[in-house]
Amino acid sequence: MSKKRALVTGAGGFIGHHLVKYLVKKDYWVHGVDIKAPEYEASAADKFTVCDLRLAENCRAVIGGVDEVYHLAADMGGIGYISGSHAEISINNTLINAHMIHAAREAKIPRFLFSSSACVYPMYLQHEPDVTPLKEEDAFPAEPEEGYGLEKLFMEKLCQYFHEDYGIETRSVRFHNVYGPLGTYDGGREKAPAAICRKVAGVKDGDTIEIWGDGKQTRSFMYIDDCVEGIYRIMQSDHAAPLNLGTDELVSVDQLVDIVAGVAGKTVVKTHDVSKPQGVRGRNSDNSRLRSVLGWEPKTLLRDGLVSTYAWIEACVSQDAERGAPPATPAIAAE
Ligand code: NAD
Ligand code: GDD
Numbered sequence: 083m084s085k086k087r088a089l090v091t092g093a094g095g096f097i098g099h100h101l102v103k104y105l106v107k108k109d110y111w112v113h114g115v116d117i118k119a120p121e122y123e124a125s126a127a128d129k130f131t132v133c134d135l136r137l138a139e140n141c142r143a144v145i146g147g148v149d150e151v152y153h154l155a156a157d158m159g160g161i162g163y164i165s166g167s168h169a170e171i172s173i174n175n176t177l178i179n180a181h182m183i184h185a186a187r188e189a190k191i192p193r194f195l196f197s198s199s200a201c202v203y204p205m206y207l208q209h210e211p212d213v214t215p216l217k218e219e220d221a222f223p224a225e226p227e228e229g230y231g232l233e234k235l236f237m238e239k240l241c242q243y244f245h246e247d248y249g250i251e252t253r254s255v256r257f258h259n260v261y262g263p264l265g266t267y268d269g270g271r272e273k274a275p276a277a278i279c280r281k282v283a284g285v286k287d288g289d290t291i292e293i294w295g296d297g298k299q300t301r302s303f304m305y306i307d308d309c310v311e312g313i314y315r316i317m318q319s320d321h322a323a324p325l326n327l328g329t330d331e332l333v334s335v336d337q338l339v340d341i342v343a344g345v346a347g348k349t350v351v352k353t354h355d356v357s358k359p360q361g362v363r364g365r366n367s368d369n370s371r372l373r374s375v376l377g378w379e380p381k382t383l384l385r386d387g388l389v390s391t392y393a394w395i396e397a398c399v400s401q402d403a404e405r406g407a408p409p410a411t412p413a414i415a416a417e
Contacts, residue, residue: 258328
């Protein structure tokens with residue numbers, strides 16, 4: 083029997099790189115595409131193409147001959163990045179997404195999975211730290227995150243329309259803050275778990291680190307292994323409507339810092355900077371529909387996932403220091 087064939091866009095990025103490895107282990111033939119190669123280790127893809135998916139001709143060139151498209155390519159980052167570049171992110175992702183789904187239809191691709199985001203949910207439901215977990219139907223009436231979230235919401239609708247009008251089996255997966263080894267940990271696009279691991283790794287026991295906001299804002303965080311397994315299970319399901327993929331283990335940012343410090347075996351003093359980007363006050367995933375569709379949900383506890391994540395980031399921070407790279411955030415020495 084011939085192997086199943088998959089295209090993974092964004093295969094040079096965090097989730098795409100892990101997904102390629104997962105699919106290869108499942109005996110898929112995988113074509114990875116990205117505007118850059120993976121930064122931290124070689125891709126496991128059978129074929130890897132470097133090209134710019136904002137261009138329609140590149141989308142058409144890479145899409146043929148596969149059974150499944152896992153479309154993860156996007157201009158994305160943590161809240162510091164997505165709240166600062168609305169025009170650029172919106173135009174880049176609009177071009178990438180419209181051209182990819184159009185190319186998929188032209189090439190008669192049967193299955194197309196889109197990586198959406200919890201950023202599609204309305205801001206008016208996320209003003210409190212003890213937030214009610216977000217259900218899929220809460221996305222409307224809409225008031226998504228400016229730029230990045232609004233574009234994700236529109237692409238979900240394009241997936242719905244292409245499913246209804248052209249019969250493509252589309253999937254829209256709303257990821258809730260994903261972390262793990264081999265994820266961006268510096269440079270400005272990093273999300274809170276990686277940023278906090280980097281900050282803790284970069285200081286001595288008893289030193290001070292800077293936390294954005296007052297530390298009372300809340301999130302749930304999903305470990306990368308659960309994320310790629312969830313992506314695969316959702317692709318194989320028959321559920322075309324948007325679906326949350328996250329955990330419902332709600333923690334404050336200060337609690338996240340304490341867990342990282344505990345994993346590192348350090349005590350850190352927190353200073354809070356409320357002038358930094360904070361995003362919504364509270365966000366959690368309601369996994370009822372995920373459980374009923376898949377009979378499965380992410381199960382890695384935050385502390386467990388942070389053990390391997392911290393170990394990897396700590397090693398990167400040490401290597402950066404040996405190479406003489408300047409620390410992303412200078413340490414504040416203990417009194
Ligand atoms: P990432 O930035 O590591 O990966 C995205 C990849 O897309 C990058 O490697 C980037 O080079 C590539 N890309 C950007 N522009 C491109 C272009 N013009 N042509 C080709 N490739 C291009 O991010 P990630 O965390 O792996 O996220 C993957 C997907 O999941 C994205 O669609 C993102 O919006 C979505 N998502 C991620 C999270 C999260 O917490 N990581 C949360 C919600 C949604
Ligand atoms: N990035 C970052 N860096 N965030 C920090 C830091 C820090 O050093 N210190 C505290 N935080 C706080 C932020 O202020 C925010 O309140 C919270 O940690 C989470 O920040 P991020 O992880 O950067 O982003 P987010 O959860 O608001 O949004 C992310 O997740 C979405 C999906 O759930 C983004 O990556 C979005 O792009 C993504 O779609």
